[in-house]
Amino acid sequence: MRRGPGIAGLQHAARTKEQFKLTGEEVKKNTLQAMHEQLAAFRANLEEFARKHRMDIRRDPVFRAQFHTMCANIGVDPLASNKSLWASTLGFGDYYYELGVQVVEACLATRAVNGGIMDTASLLKYVNKRRGSLGEPVSEDDVVRAIRKLKVLGGGFDLVTIGGHQYVRSVPGELNLDQNRALEVAQGRGYTSVAEMCTAAGWPVSRAEDVLQALTREGMAWVDDGAPDGVRLYWFPCLGGGLDQATLQN
């Protein structure tokens, strides 16, 4: 396959290129064929698996989590559609979409109190309470997956991490850094005050006031003027500081 000089060389080069192209197409066709066969074999495998372990997937959250991790590892999204192979053979699509609906309703119900940010523990409690004893138990992993699916719908559903804890946000609009910092500071006791913000975060008074008022406007912070020393406290029910018990009872 020496590149010879002259016209002969050009012709030779053209011929070899043609050859390569043909071989390439051949290879591609073979690979396609192989993929078809693998697809069929995989489908059979999946149905076999479903037949044996359908109940396990439903009952055992650990197994479910494992399943999802492995799917994510190989780049497959089993919850993408209820018509997909996974959902129809394994039959857990409905479970997650139902969970998604319940998560949306839970967020809607508590939005008036926590302003649209809810920590996952209280969300889990709420959802389990809603489901009652009939449904299969819901693990945190399931809720997280359901929320990840809900992100597609827009409307701000997302998981945010503030100060090491995970929260579910259900309103659009980001928390800027300052607000994040305020929530972090308040995480310890569930409330904070302007003075505390200044000392903890090192901000000037105006900045701390600004941030806390913004959070109040958003609805995430509640003002408490009844503290013994008269200092205005800002409570954050979304941090699960005890106000959420009241909302659960409601």
Add this chain to the structure above:
Amino acid sequence: YFDGLPRLVEHGSGSALGKRTLLDMILPAAQLTPSGRPVLQQGEVEVSLLDKVDLEFQLVGGLAGQLAESYKNGYAILTNRRLIWVDAEPVSRGDGMPVATAVPIAAGGSSGVRATSLQLAAVIACYKKVQYTLKGSKVRLMLEVYTDRQRQPVPASGFHTNIDLLGIRCRGPAPDAFKTQLEEQVRQAVAADTTSSSATQIPRAPDASGASGSSDVSSAAAGGSQLSAHWSPLRAGLRRSSQLSEASLTIGVGAGGSQTAGPLPAGFGVADAAATEAQSSVVAEVRPDPVLLQQMVEMGFARNRAARSLVATKNQGAQEAVDYLLAFGDQPGMDDPLDQAPATRPTGPSPAAAASWGTAPTQLPAFDTPSRFYPAILPSAGPSTAGNNIPYAFSSSSQSPYGAVSYSGGDPGAGAMEPAGFGAPQPQLPISAKHLSALRPFPHQYGSAPELVRSAAASPSVPGSAAGSSGSLDLVVGPSRTIGVAGIVKREQQKTAESGRAVEQAFRDLSALMSSAASMVALAEKFRGVLGADVGAGAAGGSASPGSEDPLLIDLETQQQLIALGISSPVTRETAGARYHIELSRQLADFLATPLQRVGGLMSLPDVYCLFNRARGTELVSPDDLLQAAKLFTRAGVQGLRLHPLSSGVLVIQGPQHSEEQVCTKIAQLTTPPPSPTVDASPVGANVLGEPPAHGRRHLPPLLGPGLSASDVALALGGISVAIAAEHLLMAEARGIVCRDDGPEGLRFYRNFFLQDRLGTTAVMGF
């Protein structure tokens, strides 16, 4: 029948139509909603959908007024009552005008939406036919349908004169799953139909034959009710007892030459309460009718053949028996004498009887002859539902012990009747015992035959007891270990060990599955790049015909399979997975019509998701599917609804009359102050103009009314999210209905008292 010649089944004279029509089936039209989805009746649910199907008739057929040889380019929707074919053409209408409903337009051709439906209760059998040609293979689902004189499908329990063939050519995905679901639904539909008709047997007679005109009723007038309604075990028993009179009737009608074949075995096993009669009558029915037999012998058929054919066709009539003979005459064993003992039933028709409904046709020798439907009908009662299996399984039980086992294992409903101990189950026991002893390798030990017989008599599930007894056999060396506390302990140990094993096994299976999936995904990844490049290059990768020979492009089916695996790119899904999403978007449009109006025309996607899924109950949609469906509104031909991103990032579905007026009136209503009863009752915090009026107005200034925040509006309007409520408030403010109050306690909106109280600048300045 199916060689294109006209039917030879009309009366010699007196036909209501006056002449033989060459027309094929006439199907009723199906109503469509404005967005193009079929209107479902009450209690009807959609089961499955098959894309790219053509309806093919034998000669011509279809909607009255739009007869054609075939209806091309549509999709089929299977519900639990009907099979609906919808024309896919009008999707490509550019102007988005509402397409006409399924009223056929006399202009003919393919104008307007055509949708036609076929009731499942009229379907007898369904089989898949593949034709291999040079250009590829043609896959068809052939349906056999009962039709009446006007060639319209009638339910199996009605009065029918013909069996017509309807072809469904499947150009798209493979129809196997669809076919199984179709069979299942037909089975259920036929069963439901005959239960409803058995409840009203006599009155149904004129109804069922009403379509065929009164002439038929009069021809069968002598025994009107007996002929037209479905075959019921009760009546068969009565028939047995009054054999001669009934026989004369069938002769009379048979001589008339009309094919008044009662739609029998569709209704065969439904009456559970009459199962006992079914038992006895089936035992009796195995015998051929002597009068009919005599007739056939006089016609020239051999006696044994005639007897067998009469048995196979259940003594319906001479005509049917003759047809059967013509079809199966060349079967080996047709000439064997028909013995009394069920063990020596002819093998010809019986395998068909024992076979399940869907596969019966493929087992029959004479594949394409019309009389196929006889054996095909016989097992159509369905092996799975309780009680249905009794007549057939009994007849097939002699064949194989498996028939006996499957019967007894398969009907919990009949279990209650078995201990009553009528004659039928007895012959089974020896067979089943024999069968089970064949199963068990070691000789009878404890928990053996005597226990088996007892348990078989006591409980219907012979295999269950077999399993139990063999299980207990496997476990023990001696009987003492299975009883008492030790036995319980041992069983519990076994259970936990098993569950532990099961979990390990599950994880092993999971890893095995994932490894196979991983290798396949890796392979598919290679093609994703190719596909992307081709789509980018404008080559119609998604719309390549399924039979495309081009090795570079993945064909439609593979794309769909990739999507089904959840590893597709968004591009692929948009082009290839379209049909499901288009249907979903139409369904969504139909569903959202009312809620959108209620909330003023704007609804955010999470709310839509909740509402839609709550309404669906089962078969929920994923968020991705919903988003996809919402994006496809234009393509699906839905008018009025659009997906619209708001500035805050919220995705909303906007209705046709995004009715701002409605929202504004509601907000205005919310902000009006309650009428104060007395002057000196001042509502707390409501009066913003606290000081007495400077310019000496006699009454207090009008109250301000409540202040609204976005969440208040969301609550009041009901069913909308706070983001949308905020948008509505901003819109109302832009119109001058409310004014805002932005303070440290949040953003609130009050009624625009500047405008409404006619406060000019002078009045304001006067403070």
